[in-house]
Every structure is written in C-alpha cells, then in structure tokens.
Amino acid sequence: MTEPPAVASPGTAVSSEFTGLASAERIAAAAAALQRNGIRPLLAATGADARGLVGSLLADGAEVYNNTSQTLEAIGVADDIERSGRYQPLRLRLYRMDREMQRREMRILAASPDYVVGSVHALTEGGSLLIASASGSQLGPLVSGAGQVILVIGAQETVPDVAAGVRRIYEYCLPLEDARAWRACRVPSG
Amino acid sequence: MFDYDARPVTPGVVLVGTPASRGGYAIRDFLSRNGYPFEWVDAGQPDAVRAVLGAAEVEPSALPLCILPDGSRLTSATVEQVAAGLGMVAAPSLPEYDLTIIGAGPAGLAAAVNAASEGLRTVVVEAVAPGGQAGTTSMIENYLGFPNGISGSELATRATVQARRFGAELLLARPLIGVSAGGPGYVAELSDGTLVRGRAVLFASGVEWRRLDVPGIDDLLGAGVYYGAGPSEALACTGSRVVVAGGGNSAGQAVVRFSRYARRVTLLVRGRGLGASMSQYLIDQVSAIPDVEVRVRTQVAGLEAGDRLRAVIVRSGDGAGPARLPADALFICIGGTPRTGGAAGIGLAASTAGYLVTGGDAATDPGGSWPLPREPLPLETSVPGVFAAGDVRCGSVKRCAAAIGEGSMAVALVHRRLAEAGGD
Numbered sequence: 001m002t003e004p005p006a007v008a009s010p011g012t013a014v015s016s017e018f019t020g021l022a023s024a025e026r027i028a029a030a031a032a033a034l035q036r037n038g039i040r041p042l043l044a045a046t047g048a049d050a051r052g053l054v055g056s057l058l059a060d061g062a063e064v065y066n067n068t069s070q071t072l073e074a075i076g077v078a079d080d081i082e083r084s085g086r087y088q089p090l091r092l093r094l095y096r097m098d099r100e101m102q103r104r105e106m107r108i109l110a111a112s113p114d115y116v117v118g119s120v121h122a123l124t125e126g127g128s129l130l131i132a133s134a135s136g137s138q139l140g141p142l143v144s145g146a147g148q149v150i151l152v153i154g155a156q157e158t159v160p161d162v163a164a165g166v167r168r169i170y171e172y173c174l175p176l177e178d179a180r181a182w183r184a185c186r187v188p189s190g
Numbered sequence: 191m192f193d194y195d196a197r198p199v200t201p202g203v204v205l206v207g208t209p210a211s212r213g214g215y216a217i218r219d220f221l222s223r224n225g226y227p228f229e230w231v232d233a234g235q236p237d238a239v240r241a242v243l244g245a246a247e248v249e250p251s252a253l254p255l256c257i258l259p260d261g262s263r264l265t266s267a268t269v270e271q272v273a274a275g276l277g278m279v280a281a282p283s284l285p286e287y288d289l290t291i292i293g294a295g296p297a298g299l300a301a302a303v304n305a306a307s308e309g310l311r312t313v314v315v316e317a318v319a320p321g322g323q324a325g326t327t328s329m330i331e332n333y334l335g336f337p338n339g340i341s342g343s344e345l346a347t348r349a350t351v352q353a354r355r356f357g358a359e360l361l362l363a364r365p366l367i368g369v370s371a372g373g374p375g376y377v378a379e380l381s382d383g384t385l386v387r388g389r390a391v392l393f394a395s396g397v398e399w400r401r402l403d404v405p406g407i408d409d410l411l412g413a414g415v416y417y418g419a420g421p422s423e424a425l426a427c428t429g430s431r432v433v434v435a436g437g438g439n440s441a442g443q444a445v446v447r448f449s450r451y452a453r454r455v456t457l458l459v460r461g462r463g464l465g466a467s468m469s470q471y472l473i474d475q476v477s478a479i480p481d482v483e484v485r486v487r488t489q490v491a492g493l494e495a496g497d498r499l500r501a502v503i504v505r506s507g508d509g510a511g512p513a514r515l516p517a518d519a520l521f522i523c524i525g526g527t528p529r530t531g532g533a534a535g536i537g538l539a540a541s542t543a544g545y546l547v548t549g550g551d552a553a554t555d556p557g558g559s560w561p562l563p564r565e566p567l568p569l570e571t572s573v574p575g576v577f578a579a580g581d582v583r584c585g586s587v588k589r590c591a592a593a594i595g596e597g598s599m600a601v602a603l604v605h606r607r608l609a610e611a612g613g614d
Contacts, residue, residue, distance in 0.1 A: 061355055066199065073199055082200045083259070088351060094196035096225045098424060100450035101328045102341050110196065 018172040022158035026125055030158050033127025047075035050152050055080060057150055058087060058115055065090040065110065065146070067118030067138050070176075071154050077117060110137060116146040121173045122165030123158045130165040132173065134181065134189045200259070202227035203276070204242050205267075207254035208234065209426075210498040213268065214254040215412030220269045222422035223319035223326065224362070225347065226276065270382075273363035282386050283359060287311045289604055290378050290388030292366055292532060295322020296590050297580025298394035299349035300597030306356035308601065310608075313386055314358060315378060317365035321346025322396045323526070323581070324590045326419045327440065328447035331471055333591055343421065345590075361386065366395070366532035374611065375575065378532070389611065390604045393533060393546055393571070393578040394597055397526025397588075402435065404490055414499025415520045419444040427451045427519055433502050435490050436523035437461050438588075442472035444521050449479045456515060457484045458504060460524075490520070528582045539572035545584035546571050567603040569596060575607050 022030075031041035044050035054077050058064060064087040072078045082089045090113050097106050118138065122130040129151070133139050142149055159165045174189065181189040203221060205228050207214030221228045231238045233253055236246035248255060256267035258275045273279055289305050291298045294316035305312040319325065327342030350360065364380040371377075375389035399417035401407075407415060416423060419440060424447055432452040434444045437459040449455045457476065463486055464473045476482055487507030494501040494514065502515045528544045539547045539555035552572040553560040560566060562574055569577045579600045580586060580593035 061351070068199060078199045082198050089198075091196050091198050092225060092227055093347060095198055095227050096222065096343070098328065098341070098421065098447070100424070101447055102344065104338060105341060105344050106196070 018159070018168045019156055021155040026158055026160070027155060029125040030123050030127060033125065034123075037127045039127070039129075051075045051077050051080065054117060054150055054152060057148075058117070060086050061088065062114040063088045063090055063109075064115045064117060065113040065141065067116065068180075069119040069152070071119045071152050071157075072117065075152070077152060081117060111140050112145045112147075113141060114147045115150060116141045116148075117150045117152070118142065119152050119154070120157060122168045123153050124161050124165055125158070126161065128162050128165065130162065130169060132169050134177070198227045201261075202229060202259060203272070204229045204231060204257040205254055206231045206233050206239060206242065206248055206257075208232070210413035211254055212412035213266075215416070215422075216269050217254055217256065217267060217272055218422040219420070220272065220318060220363075223321065223343075224278070225319075225343075270363070278363050279382065280359075280361065281384060282313060282361060284311055284313070286375070286387040286389070287313045287359075288388065288608060289313070289390050289392060289601075290315065290376065290386050291392045291394055292369075292378065293322060293393070293395035293529070293580070293582070294320040294346075294350070294360060294362075295394060295396045295580060295593065296324050296345070296349070297396070297593040297597035297600075298322070298392070299346065299353055300594040301392050301394060301579060301600050302353035302358040302360075302597075303349060303356060304598045304601040305604065306353060306358035308605070310601070310604070312353075312358040313388065314353070314360045315364070315366055315380060315386060316360060316362050319346075319362065320350040320360065323399075323418065323440065324593075326421050327590075328419065328421070328443045330443075330590055332469060342590075368532050368535040369576070370535055376536070390575045390577065390607055392597075392600050392604065393530070393538075393576070393582055394580045394593075394600075395529040395532070396581045396593075398529050399522060400525045400527050402490060402522050402524060404493055406493055406495070410493060410495055410499055413497065414495065414518060415493065415522070417522050419447060419523065420519075420521055421447075423519065424448065424451050429453050430518035431516055432456070433458060433490075433515060433517045433520045434523060435520065436525070437464055437467045438523065438525060439467075439469055439472055441523040442468045442476050444523055445476050445482055446472070446479070448519075448521070449482050452519075453481065455479075455482045456517075457482065458488045458490060458502075459484060459486045460489050462486055490522075493520070526581065526588075530582060536573055536576065538576060538578075541584040543584075545586075546578040546582055547584045548578050551584070567606060569600045569603055570607070575611065577603060577607075 034041045042053050044053055064081050066078050066081045094106050120129045120131050178189040231242055240246045252265040254267050256264040256272055264271050288310040289312050291301050291314040294314050302312050302314050324342045325346040329339045329341050331339035364382050367379045369376050369378050376391045378386040427448055428451045430452050432448045432455045434441050435458045445455050445457050488504050491505040491512050492503035502517045503512050504515050505512045547555045548571055549568045552566040571578050577600050579596035581588055
C-alpha cells in the first residue's frame with residue numbers, strides 16, 4: 001500500500017474505537033483462520049500466561065530479536081529476552097555495534113535471527129495479520145528471515161476485517177507510535 | 191535511509207560524569223567492551239542531568255554516578271562496583287577444573303571452545319572483558335573465513351557464546367592475583383579472593399599497552415588520552431581532531447575507525463614507514479582516506495592540556511624542533527608488554543622482555559628448573575602442566591589468527607599432560 005486511506009493523519013488524537021477487547025467468538029474465529037493458514041495459534045488467558053508460553057517456545061541460547069512492542073514490554077517478555085541470560089538478545093548486540101564500521105554485520109544479524117518475537121497491529125477474523133513498520137526493518141525477518149516467528153497478539157488487536165485493521169493502524173497505532181518514536185529517537189514514525 | 195532502532199527496550203545503565211573523568215572513562219570502557227548498553231550523561235549539561243536525576247546539578251564528589259537497571263545508584267562508582275551491581279561477578283561452580291585459562295582473548299577463548307567441546311571441565315578467568323586486545327579492533331579483514339572482515343567485538347561475542355555453549359565457565363571482571371601449586375594441580379587466586387583450582391593452567395593473558403613516557407600523561411588518561419583504540423570513545427570523537435600514535439595493525443585499525451567520525455586523524459609513526467609493522471591491506475586503507483595524515487619518524491614529546499587534552503607536542507627525526515599539533519584525543523597503540531603479573535609466584539621462566547618461555551627453551555632457560563625427565567611440551571612453560579599461548583608467549587606471532595591457533599593447539603597438549611598426571 002503506498003497511499004493511506006482517507007483517515008486521520010499522524011499526530012491526531014488516538015481513536016478510542018480500538019482499545020476494547022474482542023469477543024471470545026471473534027478471537028476463536030481468528031484463531032481458527034490462523035490455523036487454516038498454517039500458523040499455530042496458542043490462546044492465553046492472561047499476560048502472564050502469554051509470557052510463559054513465549055518462554056516455553058524459545059530455545060535456550062538462541063539468537064532472539066524482540067521487536068519494539070508495547071504488548072511485549074507490558075507483559076514482561078521484552079525483559080525476559082533482554083535480561084534473563086537465557087538467550088542471545090540481538091537488540092543488545094546490535095546496540096553496541098559501531099554503526100560506521102559494523103553496518104554489514106548489523107544488517108545480517110538483524111535480518112536473520114533464530115527467533116523474532118513481536119506483535120501485530122491487527123489480526124482479522126479471516127486470519128490476516130497486519131503489521132506496519134516505519135523503516136521496514138521488521139518486515140523481512142517476520143515474513144522470511146527469522147527461523148521462527150512468535151507473535152503475541154492482544155485481544156484488543158483483533159478486528160473484523162482488513163479494512164478495520166488498516167483503520168486501526170492509522171487511527172490508533174500510528175499516533176501512539178509516532179509519539180513513542182519522537183520521544184525515543186526524535187524522529188516521526190510516519 | 192534504512193536504519194535499525196535497536197536500542198534495548200528494557201532499562202540499561204545510566205552513567206553520569208564529566209568528560210575529563212578517568213573513573214568515568216574506565217566504566218564506559220568496561221561497559222562498552224562487555225556489551226552492556228549504557229547512557230552517558232555529561233554532568234555539565236543541566237537538562238540532561240535533570241532528565242535522569244530529577245535535579246539539574248549533582249555533587250562533584252558523587253561522580254561518576256551510576257544508575258543500575260534496577261534503579262539503585264552507585265556514587266563515586268568504580269568498575270568493580272558496577273560489575274558486582276550488574277551481577278557479572280559469579281563464583282566458580284565447580285571445586286576443581288581440568289583446565290584454568292587465564293585470559294579471554296582470542297587464544298583463551300579458542301582454548302576454551304576446544305577444551306570444553308572435548309569434555310574438559312574448563313574455566314576462563316578474565317580481568318576486564320572477553321576479546322582481549324583483539325576485541326577492541328574495529329575490523330579484522332585477514333581472518334580466515336570472513337572475506338568481508340569481522341570486527342573484534344563480534345568475533346569475541348561469537349567465541350564467548352560458543353565457549354559457553356560447550357560448557358566453559360567465564361569468571362569476568364576480576365584480575366588474577368597469582369597462581370600457586372596446590373594439590374594435584376594449581377590454584378588461581380582472583381582479586382576478590384575467589385580461588386579456582388585447575389589440574390592444568392593455560393596463560394593466555396596477552397599483553398597490555400606499552401605506556402608512553404611523557405610528563406603528565408597519567409593525569410590525562412580518560413581526559414583525552416587513551417591506551418588502545420578506545421571503542422567507547424568513537425562517537426564522542428565526531429568532528430574532532432584525533433591523533434593516533436603507533437605503527438602496527440592496532441594503530442592502523444584505530445585510524446580507520448576514527449576517520450569515520452573525526453574531522454581529521456593524524457598518525458604518528460616512530461619508524462621510517464608503515465611497511466615494517468603494519469599489514470599491507472591496512473596501509474592501503476589508511477593511505478586512501480583523505481582526512482588522514484601519516485607523519486613518519488615522529489614521536490609524542492609532550493602534551494598540552496587544561497582540564498583535558500588540547501594539543502600533542504611532537505618531535506620529528508629530521509632535527510627540527512618540537513611542533514604543536516592541536517588535538518582533542520590521543521590514542522596510544524605503541525605495542526604491548528606481556529601481562530604476566532599472576533605468573534610470578536609460580537616461577538615461570540620468562541624472556542628478558544617478560545614473555546613466557548615455552549617448549550624446549552623452557553627446559554634450558556637459566557631462570558627455570560624443569561623437573562621432569564621429558565622435555566616440556568611445545569607450549570608448556572618451565573612448570574609442568576602450566577602452558578602459555580598467544581601474545582604472552584615468547585616467540586609468538588602477534589596476530590589474532592596465530593593466537594587462536596595456539597589456543598586450540600594448547601588443548602591437545604593439556605590432554606597429554608593430564609594423561610601423564612593421571613585421571614584423564
């Protein structure tokens with residue numbers, strides 16, 4: 001998609017339409033659709049359960065890249081990956097690299113981790129996963145570069161269809177991410 | 191422009207200090223070489239200080255001030271306190287090891303990987319960080335199997351992961367105090383009193399930078415004067431004038447690294463040229479960088495400073511008087527002296543320059559007293575069961591690949607020694 005739909009532009013207030021939790025029926029429909037698409041769904045009742053599930057899926061000692069995600073931070077998965085000592089957290093390894101001298105090593109490391117752990121901006125009842133990335137660096141590992149992809153998806157991220165998912169990105173996720181990117185990097189996300 | 195937002199999402203270390211602080215530099219260097227993310231806050235920048243401390247000013251006596259990820263604060267912080275606060279100081283897990291390796295540079299890590307992968311109970315003792323001198327190298331381009339080069343830090347990271355994967359233990363952030371005979375093997379004592387028992391010992395302790403004999407230099411360490419390539423300082427050199435002293439590969443690699451950041455880099459070489467001491471690929475790279483000036487037959491004669499370095503006084507071999515070279519940073523890479531501090535107590539024979547003598551030379555060395563009817567094994571020192579590999583060994587080739595080769599080879603010799611001593 002090269003042109004945004006006719007919705008709010010970055011910087012506008014966050015829509016409250018997308019903060020509510022999806023119904024159990026919608027979540028079940030989305031999970032079944034993911035299964036049909038070859039993606040293994042695991043249902044967790046709480047954030048703590050989801051954190052435990054992720055831990056059970058990651059192999060000790062593996063190279064793990066955790067995408068920037070409020071969901072992962074909120075439930076403690078980011079902390080587990082970066083600070084538990086169980087894994088090789090690639091964010092930390094990349095952070096300390098010399099961007100002038102080691103750009104090639106950074107590109108290779110970031111593109112092909114053993115695991116990438118992230119989230120999505122929307123999951124539809126039909127099983128479509130919608131992910132937006134400002135630089136695109138998250139997309140390569142998610143669609144093909146990583147050995148395994150683990151996505152932690154909150155019930156509030158489950159929407160009826162792709163159109164609703166795109167609106168969620170532009171009206172809810174983008175304003176929040178724009179503010180985060182500005183605080184963290186002094187750059188806009190859009 | 192494609193870029194990675196690879197900052198850790200969990201809290202890291204925040205270090206508040208003055209740019210001219212030796213203690214602050216020591217912690218920055220330690221964290222950088224150990225791969226710990228940290229945020230450096232200049233205590234002279236009120237807004238930045240307020241953002242992390244809630245107040246615009248900090249008591250000078252509290253500097254350097256370190257905020258650990260759990261929020262606890264260390265005032266007048268030291269490297270040892272920071273290492274302990276980060277949980278880096280672990281006790282050995284076993285009462286005895288088959289092999290104690292002193293030093294986690296290329297030779298030590300290669301030995302650790304090979305020893306642990308062959309089932310030896312292996313422990314590595316390292317004073318600062320894995321990688322040794324090579325770990326601070328910006329890019330090694332002649333190491334076999336990496337046609338596009340590999341940075342020293344990445345090589346060290348991979349080797350450390352590999353060694354741990356095979357079960358080797360790494361005891362970091364504590365210097366070796368000494369090694370003594372104990373039971374069937376040897377006991378290594380670390381600076382915090384930790385004792386490590388090993389049936390055999392491998393000294394792979396490498397070298398430390400040779401000190402430059404210039405008045406007032408010690409007062410400027412960390413305040414514009416640094417030994418080695420100072421990887422933690424590269425970004426801080428953006429737009430500045432950098433001087434590198436030395437004619438070897440370390441100096442060449444430092445020039446290449448700092449030329450990416452600095453406005454101008456000047457390389458001071460004591461000899462008549464670079465050919466005798468620097469690899470040709472590095473000579474070619476250094477020569478091709480526009481903002482790099484190479485001054486041969488030139489030495490550092492003095493330093494000019496206020497609260498930090500302002501200029502380097504140089505003297506050339508053409509008989510001209512001293513000249514002033516304005517500089518914001520001086521990186522000294524003038525070769526090394528062997529790091530054998532912990533070897534003295536056990537009486538290892540050493541060359542006049544202090545390098546550990548091994549093999550046939552160890553049996554005949556006047557300083558040694560070889561006790562066995564057999565000759566020392568090729569990398570064995572003058573004490574049976576104590577080996578040396580890499581830069582610390584007398585006669586070694588001072589190259590990363592050679593050190594890795596020696597560290598790997600040492601393990602086969604350790605096996606022979608352990609079989610001889612029984613129990614292998």
